[in-house]
Amino acid sequence: xxxxxETADVQLEFDKVKALLTEHCKTEYAxxxxxxLRIHTRIxxxxxxxxxxxxxxxxxxxxxxxxxxxxxxxSRDIKLLGIPGATLGGEQFIQIRKLADSIEKxxxxxxxxxxxxxxxxxxxxxxxxxxxxxxxxxxxxxxxxGNVKDNASPDLERIRMSLYRKRNELxxxxxxxxxxxAKSGYTADIDxxxxxxxxxxxxxxxxxxxxxGILHGESDxxxxxxxxxxxxxxxxxxxxxxxxxxxxxxxxxLKNLTARLSVYSSLLNTYLEVVGEYDFIxxxxxxxxxxxxxxxxxxxxxxxxLKDAYHPLLYLYNQRSKKKTIxxxxxxxxxxxxxxxxxxxxxxxxxxxxxxxxxxxxxxxGLLVPVQPTSVMGxxxxxxxxxxxxxxxxxxxxxxxxxLMHMKFFIERANGKTLFFIDExxxxxxxNLGGAFAEVIMEELSRRHxxxxxxxxxxxLKVMANHTIGIINGAMAFDEVNLQPxxxxxxxxxxSSYTFSIAERIGLPPNLIKRARALVEEDxxxxxxxxxRTEQDLQKLDVEKKELQKALKENERLKKEMETVIDKExxxxxxxxxxxxxxxxxxxxxxxxxxxxxxxxxxLDWRKTDDKAQVIKHLQNVLFKQKDHVATNKLAKxxxxxxNETNAAxxxxxxxxxxxxxxxxxxxxxxxxxxxxxxxxxPMSVELSDLxxxxxxxIA
Numbered sequence: 001x002x003x004x005x006e007t008a009d010v011q012l013e014f015d016k017v018k019a020l021l022t023e024h025c026k027t028e029y030a031x032x033x034x035x036x037l038r039i040h041t042r043i044x045x046x047x048x049x050x051x052x053x054x055x056x057x058x059x060x061x062x063x064x065x066x067x068x069x070x071x072x073x074x075s076r077d078i079k080l081l082g083i084p085g086a087t088l089g090g091e092q093f094i095q096i097r098k099l100a101d102s103i104e105k106x107x108x109x110x111x112x113x114x115x116x117x118x119x120x121x122x123x124x125x126x127x128x129x130x131x132x133x134x135x136x137x138x139x140x141x142x143x144x145x146g147n148v149k150d151n152a153s154p155d156l157e158r159i160r161m162s163l164y165r166k167r168n169e170l171x172x173x174x175x176x177x178x179x180x181x182a183k184s185g186y187t188a189d190i191d192x193x194x195x196x197x198x199x200x201x202x203x204x205x206x207x208x209x210x211x212x213g214i215l216h217g218e219s220d221x222x223x224x225x226x227x228x229x230x231x232x233x234x235x236x237x238x239x240x241x242x243x244x245x246x247x248x249x250x251x252x253x254l255k256n257l258t259a260r261l262s263v264y265s266s267l268l269n270t271y272l273e274v275v276g277e278y279d280f281i282x283x284x285x286x287x288x289x290x291x292x293x294x295x296x297x298x299x300x301x302x303x304x305x306l307k308d309a310y311h312p313l314l315y316l317y318n319q320r321s322k323k324k325t326i327x328x329x330x331x332x333x334x335x336x337x338x339x340x341x342x343x344x345x346x347x348x349x350x351x352x353x354x355x356x357x358x359x360x361x362x363x364x365x366g367l368l369v370p371v372q373p374t375s376v377m378g379x380x381x382x383x384x385x386x387x388x389x390x391x392x393x394x395x396x397x398x399x400x401x402x403x404l405m406h407m408k409f410f411i412e413r414a415n416g417k418t419l420f421f422i423d424e425x426x427x428x429x430x431x432n433l434g435g436a437f438a439e440v441i442m443e444e445l446s447r448r449h450x451x452x453x454x455x456x457x458x459x460x461l462k463v464m465a466n467h468t469i470g471i472i473n474g475a476m477a478f479d480e481v482n483l484q485p486x487x488x489x490x491x492x493x494x495x496s497s498y499t500f501s502i503a504e505r506i507g508l509p510p511n512l513i514k515r516a517r518a519l520v521e522e523d524x525x526x527x528x529x530x531x532x533r534t535e536q537d538l539q540k541l542d543v544e545k546k547e548l549q550k551a552l553k554e555n556e557r558l559k560k561e562m563e564t565v566i567d568k569e570x571x572x573x574x575x576x577x578x579x580x581x582x583x584x585x586x587x588x589x590x591x592x593x594x595x596x597x598x599x600x601x602x603x604l605d606w607r608k609t610d611d612k613a614q615v616i617k618h619l620q621n622v623l624f625k626q627k628d629h630v631a632t633n634k635l636a637k638x639x640x641x642x643x644n645e646t647n648a649a650x651x652x653x654x655x656x657x658x659x660x661x662x663x664x665x666x667x668x669x670x671x672x673x674x675x676x677x678x679x680x681x682x683p684m685s686v687e688l689s690d691l692x693x694x695x696x697x698x699i700a
Contacts, residue, residue, distance in 0.1 A: 001380065050298065052124075053367065302379075306359070352453075360377065382413065415449070446469075643657060
């Protein structure tokens with residue numbers, strides 16, 4: 001992305017974001033990359049880096065382990081590995097082994113399922129491979145502490161075995177000498193020591209001539225002499241010779257290992273970049289978590305649709321101070337490309353502008369931004385900014401001259417992929433003349449289809465934005481009662497500067513305020529007053545709207561609760577009805593079984609008896625005289641045991657019995673020839689002729 005001026009990233013405080021990102025980095029590779037963070041203009045790069053940051057953020061939030069623990073910078077060791085004739089030490093090889101082991105864990109972590117689930121993260125290792133020979137070659141020669149193994153070569157094994165034997169022989173001989181000298185009273189408080197790698201005995205200086213051997217020196221006090229006994233001289237020589245042979249053989253083995261691994265130097269460099277890249281992605285993810293960053297929708301066109309966008313640094317500062325941060329909601333598209341923000345000083349106009357600019361730079365750098373995930377952010381190729389006093393003493397330019405020079409650059413270079421920010425457009429000159437130039441500049445930027453934000457106090461720019469296609473008004477809300485800015489952007493209307501209101505609140509003499517009003521043009525004053533009153537009315541409407549939305553939500557909640565209660569009651573009634581139907585069905589089944597049994601008996605009687613008329617009469621009783629059955633079924637018995645039938649008239653409130661099924665209910669309503677009877681929880685409509693009035697039996 002092309003920035004103007006070169007300090008645009010500093011003015012938007014992008015350098016502070018990079019510093020915070022660097023703090024999360026552990027490897028030198030990641031720190032270097034964070035310090036020189038690139039702002040991309042290709043959407044494929046942007047989306048890949050955003051997706052990588054988003055996927056790692058998911059891992060962090062889910063407390064999943066990702067094996068990128070290697071953080072040591074061994075680039076110099078790897079460079080030395082590729083130089084012919086070079087030799088690396090054991091510790092250097094151990095670090096190379098740890099790097100290769102870390103890469104192996106990363107490749108193992110990305111199984112088939114994770115490659116699909118974390119596709120963007122897997123792209124880091126897409127063009128490389130894991131080479132197991134690196135670890136195998138190192139393990140053949142070195143142990144886990146970096147020392148060359150005894151069996152690294154036959155010669156080294158032979159040398160170390162001889163060295164082991166000679167050292168044991170030297171130890172036994174030396175102990176005998178010390179015992180003999182100690183018995184003679186020649187040894188000092190410290191029996192033995194080492195001088196130039198050779199084992200010596202410490203004797204009192206006055207006895208040094210009584211001990212045969214080589215004098216290696218005396219103590220600072222001259223009271224103790226260090227002598228190599230003649231019995232151990234030859235053994236010391238042999239041990240020293242074997243140790244020298246060991247050093248040479250170890251050096252030869254390490255040199256050979258360096259040569260064998262040198263072919264993998266470029267691959268190891270790639271491995272170092274891989275762990276550095278994952279460390280950089282992890283840093284971006286953790287920074288996103290600190291800032292409540294998300295991955296919004298990205299489109300390859302000039303477009304801004306921010307929902308609950310926060311200034312990242314202000315959000316972090318307020319979070320530490322436990323203060324609330326007011327988000328920005330804004331849409332700039334082809335129909336509304338330029339936003340003119342007005343309102344009182346210290347109302348948040350510049351912060352709003354920086355919020356949009358900084359979030360845009362972060363997005364195109366692959367950083368998660370503190371906006372709602374449903375936000376839509378486009379890709380811009382140029383970002384121009386003009387904030388604050390740009391007076392240039394070196395070129396003897398006034399504030400306004402410098403301002404016009406910047407505006408000249410803007411209108412010459414701006415295009416449909418440009419995002420610009422201008423603070424106090426036209427300031428530094430006569431309000432009428434400066435306002436006129438500001439109108440012309442804004443019209444030209446709009447004609448070039450550029451996107452941007454302009455802050456101003458000029459009324460003519462507010463009026464212009466209200467009737468010019470592509471330009472819209474916006475205002476920073478202000479609490480006139482408490483004389484406090486609300487830091488909330490309202491798009492669609494201009495804002496008042498609250499000049500006279502602020503003057504009144506801080507206590508300027510009324511006569512001065514009255515004289516100032518008299519000097520202002522009447523139309524100008526009326527317009528500012530109208531904007532003032534309109535903004536306050538809108539604030540009241542906004543409060544009432546929130547209260548109405550709260551009441552609607554409460555109403556919706558109560559409605560859902562009522563529906564739940566009604567559903568439960570309907571379900572309970574349905575269960576009761578089914579239970580009742582099940583009772584009737586059971587009685588019906590018993591009745592049918594009894595009828596079947598009687599019919600079978602009739603068939604047998606028909607075959608056996610000669611009195612066929614009696615059998616037919618019995619059959620008629622079974623099939624057609626169901627009243628006999630009703631009188632004997634359980635429901636009838638139950639009703640007859642509790643209630644007596646009466647000849648009273650059927651009226652509302654009396655208890656009645658249904659003739660067909662002997663159920664007892666209460667009459668709730670009479671509708672002509674039918675009555676509504678409440679039987680249990682279920683109301684039923686029944687013919688009056690099918691009902692008999694009953695009364696409960698009095699139990700003595």
